[in-house]
Amino acid sequence: MTKRQTRAFFYAGTGVFGAIFIALTIDSHRQFPTLTHSDRITPAVIAGKHVWHRQNCVNCHTLLGEGAYFAPDLTKITQQRGAAYLKAFLKDPSKFYSEERDRRLMPTLALSDREIDELIAFLDWVGRIDTQGWPPRPILVTGAAIPGTEAVGAPPRAAASSDPVALGEALFRRTPPGCSACHSTAPGVNVVGPSLANAATVAAQRVESPDYHGKATDAAGYLRESILDPNAYVVQGPTFSSGGRSLMPSDFAQTLEPRQVDELVAYLMTLR
Amino acid sequence: MRYRTQAVAYPYWVVALLLYGLQMVFGLLAIVKYLGPDPIRAVLPFDVSKAIHTNLLIVWVLTGFMGAAYWLVPEESRTELYSPRLAYWQLGLFTAAGVTAVVGYLFRWTAGNKLLEQPYPVKLAIVVVMLMFLYNVGMTIWRARRLTTTEGVLVAGLAGAAVLYLPALLEFDNYTVSIFYRWWTVHLWVEGVWEMIQGGLLAYLLIRLSGADREVMEKWLYVIVGLTFISGILGTAHHYFWIGVPAYWLPIGGIFSALEPLAFLAMAVYAYAATRRSGLAHPNRMAVHWTIGSVIYSAFGAGILGLAHTWPSVNRWTHGTMITAMHGHMAFFGAYVMIVLAVVTYAAPILFGRPHEEHETAIGLWAFWLQIAGMFGMTMAFATAGISQTYLERIIGLGYLETQQKIQVHFLMLLATGILFAAGVALYIYDFFFLVPRGHREPTPWPAAEPVEA
Numbered sequence: 202m203t204k205r206q207t208r209a210f211f212y213a214g215t216g217v218f219g220a221i222f223i224a225l226t227i228d229s230h231r232q233f234p235t236l237t238h239s240d241r242i243t244p245a246v247i248a249g250k251h252v253w254h255r256q257n258c259v260n261c262h263t264l265l266g267e268g269a270y271f272a273p274d275l276t277k278i279t280q281q282r283g284a285a286y287l288k289a290f291l292k293d294p295s296k297f298y299s300e301e302r303d304r305r306l307m308p309t310l311a312l313s314d315r316e317i318d319e320l321i322a323f324l325d326w327v328g329r330i331d332t333q334g335w336p337p338r339p340i341l342v343t344g345a346a347i348p349g350t351e352a353v354g355a356p357p358r359a360a361a362s363s364d365p366v367a368l369g370e371a372l373f374r375r376t377p378p379g380c381s382a383c384h385s386t387a388p389g390v391n392v393v394g395p396s397l398a399n400a401a402t403v404a405a406q407r408v409e410s411p412d413y414h415g416k417a418t419d420a421a422g423y424l425r426e427s428i429l430d431p432n433a434y435v436v437q438g439p440t441f442s443s444g445g446r447s448l449m450p451s452d453f454a455q456t457l458e459p460r461q462v463d464e465l466v467a468y469l470m471t472l473r
Numbered sequence: 474m475r476y477r478t479q480a481v482a483y484p485y486w487v488v489a490l491l492l493y494g495l496q497m498v499f500g501l502l503a504i505v506k507y508l509g510p511d512p513i514r515a516v517l518p519f520d521v522s523k524a525i526h527t528n529l530l531i532v533w534v535l536t537g538f539m540g541a542a543y544w545l546v547p548e549e550s551r552t553e554l555y556s557p558r559l560a561y562w563q564l565g566l567f568t569a570a571g572v573t574a575v576v577g578y579l580f581r582w583t584a585g586n587k588l589l590e591q592p593y594p595v596k597l598a599i600v601v602v603m604l605m606f607l608y609n610v611g612m613t614i615w616r617a618r619r620l621t622t623t624e625g626v627l628v629a630g631l632a633g634a635a636v637l638y639l640p641a642l643l644e645f646d647n648y649t650v651s652i653f654y655r656w657w658t659v660h661l662w663v664e665g666v667w668e669m670i671q672g673g674l675l676a677y678l679l680i681r682l683s684g685a686d687r688e689v690m691e692k693w694l695y696v697i698v699g700l701t702f703i704s705g706i707l708g709t710a711h712h713y714f715w716i717g718v719p720a721y722w723l724p725i726g727g728i729f730s731a732l733e734p735l736a737f738l739a740m741a742v743y744a745y746a747a748t749r750r751s752g753l754a755h756p757n758r759m760a761v762h763w764t765i766g767s768v769i770y771s772a773f774g775a776g777i778l779g780l781a782h783t784w785p786s787v788n789r790w791t792h793g794t795m796i797t798a799m800h801g802h803m804a805f806f807g808a809y810v811m812i813v814l815a816v817v818t819y820a821a822p823i824l825f826g827r828p829h830e831e832h833e834t835a836i837g838l839w840a841f842w843l844q845i846a847g848m849f850g851m852t853m854a855f856a857t858a859g860i861s862q863t864y865l866e867r868i869i870g871l872g873y874l875e876t877q878q879k880i881q882v883h884f885l886m887l888l889a890t891g892i893l894f895a896a897g898v899a900l901y902i903y904d905f906f907f908l909v910p911r912g913h914r915e916p917t918p919w920p921a922a923e924p925v926e927a
């Protein structure tokens with residue numbers, strides 16, 4: 202080969218592959234609106250993106266798997282945690298995590314309520330982007346090493362089963378809805394929400410107690426109500442509520458099918 | 474020195490090496506924060522130390538590249554630099570912009586976009602710096618009416634770096650779209666035009682150190698940069714995994730980034746062939762160390778370790794874990810840090826008017842081997858941490874925080890090897906600043922003239 206030929210190789214190679222790249226870029230622009238649901242980019246989402254950048258979140262966290270590896274990935278966080286919890290967490294992370302136990306702690310950022318709402322709107326929009334099935338299994342902030350939160354996919358017996366209890370347990374351990382990211386089924390282990398080790402027994406006591414003013418009349422009804430309307434009765438505890446409102450997601454009535462709620466209740470009724 | 478104005482390179486390298494030292498401080502701080510707990514979390518949290526660590530790297534490597542260009546262009550074009558004064562102003566402005574950015578980060582003044590954290594005014598200053606540089610070099614070449622392929626590739630690489638910085642100035646409301654264009658700057662820098670710069674500097678060093686025939690070297694240089702772009706442009710797609718872009722980027726990213734090691738492999742063959750043909754009898758043995766080291770480490774770090782996690786079915790599990798840090802550290806060090814240090818090591822005795830042989834000091838050798846060993850150890854620490862993280866967090870489904878606790882031992886190893894590495898850097902800086910100038914004498918005559926080409 203002569204220098205002339207190698208030079209031609211360089212120019213032609215760069216030119217051809219550069220042109221393909223530009224063509225695919227144009228095509229990608231055609232598809233961005235559908236893939237990213239750009240119609241959902243509201244002013245709050247845009248404002249939230251600015252807060253995200255201003256606060257340098259990406260140099261601790263990853264989002265869509267990109268960023269720094271010092272803190273958990275946040276791509277699906279709003280589907281795992283819900284807005285109420287995230288609001289309370291972003292106000293003061295040290296209420297939920299401890300540096301002694303976890304060896305690291307998110308600093309308390311001086312965020313206004315409005316900025317927090319915008320951040321959550323932004324993260325919620327990101328969570329709906331079509332990521333081609335990534336992550337292949339949920340990335341949890343914490344859990345599984347905590348007794349009673351083993352998120353080992355669906356328990357094997359659920360696979361070919363139509364047993365509502367098995368299906369309920371499988372769903373409980375899946376993200377979303379992410380019940381097990383907040384609830385342990387081991388006695389006395391409170392993660393974000395209370396331990397559900399004796400859920401059925403506790404539920405029966407709650408409906409009987411004088412300070413219960415909800416609509417349920419029995420344990421199963423109480424459990425159903427706890428899932429669909431967490432604020433009907435708010436359990437007291439250090440990380441359970443903020444300003445009297447439950448930190449459990451309040452939109453399961455919309456995101457879960459009635460059959461799934463039945464299954465969850467059936468499963469929880471076995472925990473005595 | 475053949476041309477007086479080549480000395481402009483010296484202050485560039487002084488600034489570059491000082492910032493390299495500072496980069497180590499923030500890198501070590503970041504590791505300590507990984508181990509936790511972090512008593513200075515309120516004043517200097519992890520995100521700040523990380524942003525400073527990576528920004529210092531970019532600034533100092535670019536400063537080193539520009540210094541190298543000012544060293545090389547007069548020599549290749551056989552003329553004095555167009556305007557040394559402009560070059561000094563440029564360095565002043567660049568340093569000021571870099572220092573402003575770093576101090577700004579300390580006070581939370583940031584654009585908060587990974588690797589492009591520079592606030593907007595700083596970004597504009599960087600564009601001005603690039604224009605000053607290109608004008609100065611362009612005028613030098615223009616006046617000399619002489620452009621060798623080696624310097625052409627180097628300067629085109631730097632010009633490309635300037636052009637590709639422009640997408641960083643754009644803003645998009647759609648996060649996916651802004652990530653899409655962020656990689657035009659970041660990926661097409663480090664796996665595109667910066668590789669061109671590396672190739673140009675490597676060709677220069679091999680010609681000088683081995684006395685290889687320039688015609689042959691420059692011929693194959695085109696093949697190397699050709700391979701770089703053929704694989705690297707579409708290889709951008711390996712950053713388009715799982716971020717909300719069309720699915721066809723997955724196979725494209727897999728295939729073309731699997732081809733990316735070819736360019737690095739070609740550089741290794743290139744260096745091997747040059748030394749086979751002409752030997753490496755050059756008396757500046759430290760420069761030979763750094764040059765060959767750069768070729769080997771970039772083939773390993775950028776080539777093989779990149780390949781290790783670039784296939785979509787693998788990346789699905791490793792995306793966003795410490796595996797990325799494993800590849801990033803060795804790739805940057807091998808391809809860009811080592812090539813800058815190679816040019817500096819080669820040029821230092823000439824700048825200071827000392828015989829080449831005396832440049833191989835015990836400290837120089839320690840500086841080299843400590844950095845080599847330290848970076849190898851760090852890469853292994855990141856790899857073992859990343860593999861464990863992938864398995865525990867992504868495959869088994871353990872929580873992030875629990876996983877991080879279980880892989881603490883790898884962070885300890887990272888700290889230990891990081892200290893070794895930083896010691897190597899400190900020795901290099903000490904060698905450059907204190908040992909070499911001490912025996913300052915009159916410039917020795919230029920070593921045996923290179924064959925003059927047509």
Ligand SMILES: [Fe+2]
Pocket residue numbers: 660664708709711712
């Ligand atoms: Fe890349």
